[in-house]
Amino acid sequence: MDLDMNGGNKRVFQRLGGASSKDSNQKVCFHWRAGRCNRYPCPFLHRESPPPAPFPGSSSSTNNKRVADDDSGFAGSSHRRGPGSGNNTWGRFGGNRTVTKTEKLCKFWADGNCPYGDKCKYLHCWSQGDSFSLLTQLDGHQKVVTGIALPSGSDKLYTASKDETLRIWDCASGQCTGVLNPGGEVGCMISEGPWLFVGMPNLVKIFDAYLYIQAWNIQTNVDLSLTGPVGQVYSLVVGTDLLFAGTQDGSILVWRYNTATNCFDPAASLTGHTLAIVSLYVGANRLYSGSIDNSIKVWSLDNLQCVQTLTEHTSVVMSLICWDQFLLSCSLDNTVKIWAATQGGNLEVTYTHKEEYGVLALCGVHDAQAKPVLLCSCNDNSLHLYDLPSFTERGKILAKQEIRSIQIGPGGIFFTGDGTGQVKVWKWSTQPTAIHP
Structure with missing residues (x-):
C-alpha cells in the first residue's frame, strides 16, 4: 500500500484532494455520482471538484490539516460526519452520516434491486x-x-x-x-x-x-x-x-x-x-x-x-x-x-x-x-x-x-x-x- 510521509493512505489522501503532482488529472468518481461506489479506497474523487489550492507561502502541514478537517469523503460539504466517524471508512457508508435525499427516483429501486437501502441518496418511493x-x-x-x-x-x-x-x-x-x-x-x-x-x-x-x-x-x-x-x-x-x-x-x-x-x-x-x-x-x-x-x-x-x-x-x-x-x-x-x-x-x-x-x-x-x-x-x-x-x-x-x-x-x-x-x-x-x- 502506498503511504504518504505522515503514514496515511496516499491514494485515499489524493482522492480527497490532498497535495499531489497529479491533482490536475483527478476526476470525480462516476459510481459515486450515481450513488453506488463501493471501492475502498477509490482512486477517484468523492466530491464535485477538488478543494481550492493553498495560498502562496502556506506550509504543506497546514494544507494537510485543511484536508484532514474537510468532510469531502462524503457526498458534498453539506453532509457532516456524525459522532464516531473519525475511523478509516470512506465513501457512501462512512460514519453515521445522514443521507440527504435528492428529488430523483432511484432507478435501481424501481427495478427492485437497489443495494444501498436506506443509505441511497435517491428516492425509494413512487x-x-x-x-x-x-x-x-x-x-x-x-x-x-x-x-x-x-x-x-x-x-x-x-x-x-x-x-x-x-x-x-x-x-x-x-x-x-x-x-x-x-x-x-x-x-x-x-x-x-x-x-x-x-x-x-x-x-x-x-x-x-x-x-x-x-x-x-x-x-x-x-x-x-x-x-x-x-x-x-x-x-x-x-x-x-x-x-x-x-x-x-x-x-x-x-x-x-x-x-x-x-x-x-x-x-x-x-x-x-x-x-x-x-x-x-x-x-x-x-x-x-x-x-x-x-x-x-x-x-x-x-x-x-x-x-x-x-x-x-x-x-x-x-x-x-x-x-x-x-x-x-x-x-x-x-x-x-x-x-x-x-x-x-x-x-x-x-x-x-x-x-x-x-x-x-x-x-x-x-x-x-x-x-x-x-x-x-x-x-x-x-x-x-x-x-x-x-x-x-x-x-x-x-x-x-x-x-x-x-x-x-x-x-x-x-x-x-x-x-x-x-x-x-x-x-x-x-x-x-x-x-x-
Missing part, C-alpha cells in the same frame, strides 16, 4: 405528499400508454398503447379481462357515452364498449372506421354532436353523429396549423387546438371558423384544459400558461408558471373543499400536483419514464400511464370532483 396514495399497478402494455378511458356507466377501464393493443381491466379486481388488437399503433383514445374513439394511422376506429364487453368471446365486429386522416391521429375530442380528430398533417377532421343511421358523417376539415396537432379541448363553445408549430388556435363551434391564434409558446403545445373562464396550456418550452378573455373577447396570457423541464400533460380536479388542483406531468418522469391559482405544490408522483396519460375516475380515483406501459391507480385521501368544461 410519490411524495399525503393527499393521495398508490392503490395498485396494472401491468401488461409493452410501450407508452397513449390513452386511458372509463366509458360512462361501465365497470371496465380501457387503456391504449403504442404496442398496438387496447386492454380491458375489471375495476373491481384490477385484472385484465381482454385485449383488443385494433390493427395499428394507437396514438390516442377517449370515451364518450358507450363509444370508444381510437386514433390510429390514417383512420379513427370507434368501438361500442358495452357490446365488446358482452360479446368478447364470440368476436363481434361491432365497430366503425372513419377514414380520411393523413398519418397518425394524435388527439381526439367530442363537442356537442361533433367528433374532432387532430392529425399528423396539421388538419382537424370533423364528423357529425347521425342518430338515424347510428354513424358518423364527415362534416368539415379545419386547416390553418402547419404541423401536427397533438392536443384538442372543447370548452365555452370553443374548440382549442395545440400543435407542433407552437401555436394554439381557437375555433367557434357555431361555424367552425378560427377566431384567434395564440403564439406565446415557443415550443410544442402538448396539452390544453379549461377551468372556469380560463384556458390552461402547457408546452415543451417548460411553461404552463393561464389565458383569460379581455373585454374584446380575445385571450391573453395572465400568468406563466415555469417548470425546470418540458410539460407533457395537464389534468384538473376539484378537491373535497371544491378547490381546483392541477395535475402537471413533466418530461423528467414526474407529475406535480398544484393548488390553483397559487401553484403551491401539494405532492409529486414519480415514474420510470414520462407520464403521458392522466385520467380522473369516480370515488376519488385517478390513473396515470407512463412510457414503460405501466398504468397506476391512485386514491385521493379526500374525494375530489372532476373539472368539466
Whole structure:
C-alpha cells in the first residue's frame, strides 16, 4: 500500500484532494455520482471538484490539516460526519452520516434491486405528499400508454398503447379481462357515452364498449372506421354532436353523429396549423387546438371558423384544459400558461408558471373543499400536483419514464400511464370532483 510521509493512505489522501503532482488529472468518481461506489479506497474523487489550492507561502502541514478537517469523503460539504466517524471508512457508508435525499427516483429501486437501502441518496418511493396514495399497478402494455378511458356507466377501464393493443381491466379486481388488437399503433383514445374513439394511422376506429364487453368471446365486429386522416391521429375530442380528430398533417377532421343511421358523417376539415396537432379541448363553445408549430388556435363551434391564434409558446403545445373562464396550456418550452378573455373577447396570457423541464400533460380536479388542483406531468418522469391559482405544490408522483396519460375516475380515483406501459391507480385521501368544461 502506498503511504504518504505522515503514514496515511496516499491514494485515499489524493482522492480527497490532498497535495499531489497529479491533482490536475483527478476526476470525480462516476459510481459515486450515481450513488453506488463501493471501492475502498477509490482512486477517484468523492466530491464535485477538488478543494481550492493553498495560498502562496502556506506550509504543506497546514494544507494537510485543511484536508484532514474537510468532510469531502462524503457526498458534498453539506453532509457532516456524525459522532464516531473519525475511523478509516470512506465513501457512501462512512460514519453515521445522514443521507440527504435528492428529488430523483432511484432507478435501481424501481427495478427492485437497489443495494444501498436506506443509505441511497435517491428516492425509494413512487410519490411524495399525503393527499393521495398508490392503490395498485396494472401491468401488461409493452410501450407508452397513449390513452386511458372509463366509458360512462361501465365497470371496465380501457387503456391504449403504442404496442398496438387496447386492454380491458375489471375495476373491481384490477385484472385484465381482454385485449383488443385494433390493427395499428394507437396514438390516442377517449370515451364518450358507450363509444370508444381510437386514433390510429390514417383512420379513427370507434368501438361500442358495452357490446365488446358482452360479446368478447364470440368476436363481434361491432365497430366503425372513419377514414380520411393523413398519418397518425394524435388527439381526439367530442363537442356537442361533433367528433374532432387532430392529425399528423396539421388538419382537424370533423364528423357529425347521425342518430338515424347510428354513424358518423364527415362534416368539415379545419386547416390553418402547419404541423401536427397533438392536443384538442372543447370548452365555452370553443374548440382549442395545440400543435407542433407552437401555436394554439381557437375555433367557434357555431361555424367552425378560427377566431384567434395564440403564439406565446415557443415550443410544442402538448396539452390544453379549461377551468372556469380560463384556458390552461402547457408546452415543451417548460411553461404552463393561464389565458383569460379581455373585454374584446380575445385571450391573453395572465400568468406563466415555469417548470425546470418540458410539460407533457395537464389534468384538473376539484378537491373535497371544491378547490381546483392541477395535475402537471413533466418530461423528467414526474407529475406535480398544484393548488390553483397559487401553484403551491401539494405532492409529486414519480415514474420510470414520462407520464403521458392522466385520467380522473369516480370515488376519488385517478390513473396515470407512463412510457414503460405501466398504468397506476391512485386514491385521493379526500374525494375530489372532476373539472368539466
